[in-house]
Amino acid sequence: MGNSGSTTVTNATNLNADNNRRLYNLVDMHGGGELIPWMRYAINSGKHEEIDKNMEEKVKDFMYNQGKGKMEAVAELVKRRNKERNAMLGALYRKKGKGKSGPNILEDFNQEGVNQGDLKKALKLLDGGGKGGKGESKYREIVWRLEERGTMGENLVGVCLLQGTNVHNKLAMKLIQNYPKLVNDIFISEEYYGLSPLHQAIVNEDPRMVNYLLQNGADVNQRCYGAFFCCEDQKSSRTDSLEHEYVELKQETNYVGRMYFGEYPLAFAACTNQFDCYRLLRMKRADPNLKDTNGNTILHLTVIHEKPEMLKFAYDTGAKLQMTNKQNLTPLTLAAKLAKKQMFDQILSLEGETFWVYGDASSIAYPLAKIDSINEETGGLNEDCVLNYVVYGGTQEHLALLEGLLENLLQAKWNHFARFQLIRSFTCFLIYYVFFVMAFMTRPLDLSDDEMNYNSTGEVTIVPNETVTPAVPVTIESWFAQQQCHLWMYAKDGFYGYVRLVAEVIVISMVAFQICDEGFDMYRIGTSRWWQTLKSFPAKILYKIALILVLISAPLRLLCGLSDKMIIVENFVILLSVVFTTVHFLYYSRAIKFVGPFVLMVYTIIMQDMVRFFIIYAIFLIGFSQGFFLVFLHCERERNLKHQHVENILSDPSESLLRLFVMTIGEFTVFYRELNACQKDAHLMTIFGKIMFVVFELFVSIMQFNMLIAMMTRTYEMIFRTQKEWKRQWAQVILMLELSLKPLDRRLHMLRYSRPIGTNKNRRAFMVSRKINVDSLTEAEKRMRAMQAEALREEKRLLLKRRLKDYSLAIGRKSIRPGTSYLIATPHPPRKH
Template identity: 50%
Template sequence: MSKLVEHTSEEEEKVYQLVDCHGDGILMPWIKYARQTNDYGVLDEYLETVVKSFLYNGGKGKLISISELVMIRNKQRNAMLSALLRKKGRGKCGPNILDDINQEGLQKGDVIKAIKILDGCIKDNRSMKYRELIWDITLRGKMGENLLHICMLHNTADHNELVRLITKKYPKMVNDVFISEDYYGLSPLHQAIVNEDIEMVYFLLKNNADVHQRCYGSFFCADDQRASRTDSLEHEWVDVVQNTRYTGSMYWGEYPLSFAACTNQHDCFRLLRAFNADPNMRDTNGNTVLHLAVIHQLTEMFTLAYNLGAKLDVRNEQKLTPMALAAKLAKKEMFDLILEIESDVLWNYGQVKCTAFPLGDIDSVNERTGHLNHASVLPLVVYGDKSRHLDFLDGLLEDLLEAKWNAFGRKKFLISLANYIVYVLSFYIAFMTRRFAVNKNATEQWPDQFMANENMSDDWALSYEKPSMIEIVWEVNSEAEQCHLWRYDNHDTTYSQTIRLTCECIILILALTQSFQEVIDIRRSGHKRWWRVMSAFPSELLHKLSFAMVLLIVVVRYACSLHPMTVLIENFLAIIAVLTTSMHFLFYCRGVKFVGPFVLMVYKIIVGDILRFFLIYLIFVIGFSQAFFVLFTGCEHEHQQRLSRNETSDFQNILIGPFESFMIMFIMSVGEFTSFYKTLHDCSSSLVPLGKIMFLIYELLVTVMLLNLLIAMMTRTYEKISETQKEWKRQWAQVILLLEQSLKPHDRLISMLKYSRPTRSDKTHRSFVVRQRIVVNWFRIIFH
């Protein structure tokens, strides 16, 4: 642990004495002298004596435990973070067996053999828990760099010449890396690529530079992953959250070949491939060179990498191929390029060609199992959150959706609509034929009681208050049986209760069937995937909620004899069920071209504009309602005092409670303020002038400003969606994918057979065949 002590300024300055941050140092005059006179004697002596003192074992190197390097990196990260964001390294740190091995007296091969025996390592050095370093970790610069790295940073002719001399003198220095948090793993080869110095790249490769060295520094990490960086003492790479969109321009993929690809250096890329750099190596995010070319939208580099051996079927940690990644990030140009590479032209005839597009990465259905493919192009585009995703719904994807609609979508949609119509009509009829009491006489006597009350003497009317209709209904219900809804006997010739029984049975059967089907769909596709799909259909979620309400109504009706409140609870559930069921009509409107965008506008306005407006609106209404409540309480007190003095007072308090005050403020905000102002004017309290000022301020802030702000926000949302002509296609596509989710895997495969065909010897590989017209630009051909 003593090696983990922070560098003192004196130790850091030692390496900067050789070559400092400004490009000067004790070595620079001698390298300039050597280049001018071709006399390298003095410089060689410096390298043999001064520089050698900074190296482990005279330049032979030393194996350092990975856990020790990770702890240094973790300390530097925590030093830059606040106390709340600091994270300790995870995992266990076992005993460092290097402490018992004399690395200076043994050859490197003997040390590795000893480690294999004692530590059980795999033969590949990359699997070992130790890294060979040449420069002493306690004598490095502020960024964990050594002399070679400093020279590469300056990238001048003199510094590059010094790099060549140091590399020839101490060959192992070529693979020594930065060990700081920002640049951990950055090697001289990475630096040469960043400098776009292909001569230096070739020199380093000729001197055995590691073409698969990984750079884990936070500087080259995606912006939205930097806050999630954590360490483990059991491995060298950094753990990051995989839910990322790869933001930032410095995410270059860790490997030298990826650096060359992201900086768009074609010659450097070819050179690295000539030295066996693997283009299919995956970084921490699982991305290969092709993924990175998609992220940075480099079409020519993508084509070059593909021609030099990069594979299109490698998936990253998000299970995305380069094509699927292009769809997720809405990179239309990259998607079209990959589509062209993967497509097969079956035949050409004149200006028409027949092209087959493999469905493996495109279709939402797995072509082998029939299960939903969540990481394919179609669902990523349809449920994408960017406006650029709408551009994907032209051409191939539109044709594929049309084929799905013809294969199963139209039939499933009509069956679903028919079931819903039966369900909702049964719902309405069942509640229209409900009884309010055990017998009809209990309800028919209400008008008679009202007439009797009207004909009573005035003396009785002065002595007793007339019973209201609510009180009469409560009295009748309290005297009636609590379980009157279980009685389906008909008292007349309308057969209303038989109809109610039939409709309620239909409702219950459909609710149970749909509920069981939803459980099967959730188990089949997973709750996360199910929720992701359903969250795009609020009306569908409300419809599922109505099923739960129906089942709860059955339970409450069975418990009707337990308490009189069960009837009230059932009525409450019935009201919720009716409302949630009716909203499902919006689902069937989404796929219609002239209605679908308006349904989306309703959703967007409710979730976005009204929600944000309501949060601000609530602040004003709560504040003013309670202020007016206090004011009217004072008016009520003054009113009672005037009555006690036998004085006249027309004041009538309309703010009888805090909640009632809130409701009155809401009513005022929509324009009904005359009765409120009249009541305020009738108040005889000395606070009336203050109340009128508050009334004026409230009307200006809430009624005028906030409501007009809401109208402007809704208008902006409306115009934004109405300008998008392709929005209805997305709504239609989401309906098709929702219908597809309800199919069994076997049925999905049967449907796939209708709109695809095999194009290879393996019949499970399906392709979507499209006939396209070749558009020839004769003007461009003539003047080319």
């Protein structure tokens, strides 16, 4: 799978060239065809008799039952699709359809002239043939003959809409007007299976055609399963089942696909940002919460294609933010996983509930159900949460999401429990490390003067005990009394021996407790989740290995009597555990702001730069070492022939590797002196060896090591410039500490830094007080804020007017002399006559 569209068309053309020629005689892919001139004439003159006549004569024979269509078993269509897919693939990649198709009750049934309505009702009763938009139908109505279709499985309407010109659109309308059932006749091919005229009109961005198709009965829930509209990393996993029409895909995907539009016409409109088409489909009751094969709804798809305005519009018209896909991702967690910051902020603004606004400041509550790593009901770990996807994302885009809400949430976790947990963990580790060092440093470095002697090479030789005859049984006392078991003789070392005894007992007890506690955590949260968190901390992994090594050293100590080699094995194990335990200090350093980025630099340089360097370096080292080995071997043979017994510094291939490694770090004096000494005995090989020496120094010691320094410098500068990288290290430490808490303790801490939503105490929200950045608002949000400000001013004006009125009334009541009314005339005294 994964073939390009052109390859697909070519393969399909080779298979169906003879059958498809007749269709393209009517309308071809280059703007021509027998029907096009007649359609132009009808448009210009307004006379449609000729085009109707040509359709009657030339088009009817291409359709089943003279355009009335016939019912076809979905299993047969799936077999046809599977056969076409396998024809495009190699023999090793071919897949057969699985499942059982059941009996086809239409096989021996002549559908010509039969009442299709009655047949559909019968199929619905007998075999569940009704279409509910969920892919459960076992029969599909086909209008255009399967053997008369084009290279992409299209009919004549599909050919017209592929061109998309005015003439072709008019012809498509004419065809649907004369043969109404063509409106739901889909493409039948592997690449474009399920593509309907409604899908094509949306892709053409033609709202008028969309409206026409909807008015003529187009199915708003028709799904398009073609490989052309599939995610790129899922194309190779496409398999068919005879029990259903949709294609089965692997669940793991990154959702990358230029034409991955989500199968439904409404999803096509959303992904192409066509608001008019979206409104028309919603008016016809198209459901925005229907899921495609990956379980994605309209909101998921707008996140994938980064359509923030369409996401807001879909949400306002009925799309739900709580829907999850097959990877258990909501639109919010999907935006976090894909590091789509704009979409992430948009969904947060929709989910958040504003409690108060004062000027540019506001307080917003964000539901924690899919954001926090702690389950709000049980206190368990929430794997599919925003915090996990952002903290363990690993890209610069994920770092940008840590600002704002998530940073405040992490700070709340740090203040409520993480800081105390880290200090307590470090204190316990420090106590363990002190006893561990005491147990290691007080180990006796020698036995006793009368039990040891040293040879001339400086090697220690242990004087064996007296030979025990087989007749004498081995007891516990005799077993541990052997000289190689001297580590059991604590009393022999006096004060230091007793200190070592106490320290070793405490260390073994603490190691056993830590391993049991770690095993309990693995059982409680699951191995996969445990490893997902632990793998981000190399120092922590080494520390866990050190604990196991310390535990292994105990049985090695017990087996000391088997051989004097057991003490060497034990010493090696303890040395490794000391190194791995000391490295654990780096884990605690990651939470410190001025040290954490440098710890990350060390990890990154080792895992990226040095690994790449050593792969290339090993190739040069192996090749040149064996070449120098042959040069020195030839020199040794020539000297032996002349009875000059000189020691060869490259005595074997492994020694050659080690010598060349020492030479690359600057110590090449001895090597070159020995090479030059061979000049008298093997002149030609010496010249060849010197040439190799110069080439090796140029390409390895100079070029490659300077390249390594340049790579490490680049990594250092890149991480140093990323100031936010410390936040990720800090966040990972917090989540690691959270892992060690019990579910009840986690929930109690979560209840402290959150608040309930409404009357349901189990639903929690996190409060964030922030200043609104006016420049980051959209035009619609700015208009809304202007309207709110105007309404607030009007409310203040009315309030002031009411207060002034109340004040005037209060003053009037307190006045002794009633106020004179200017509306009542003053009475005059009576006149004298």
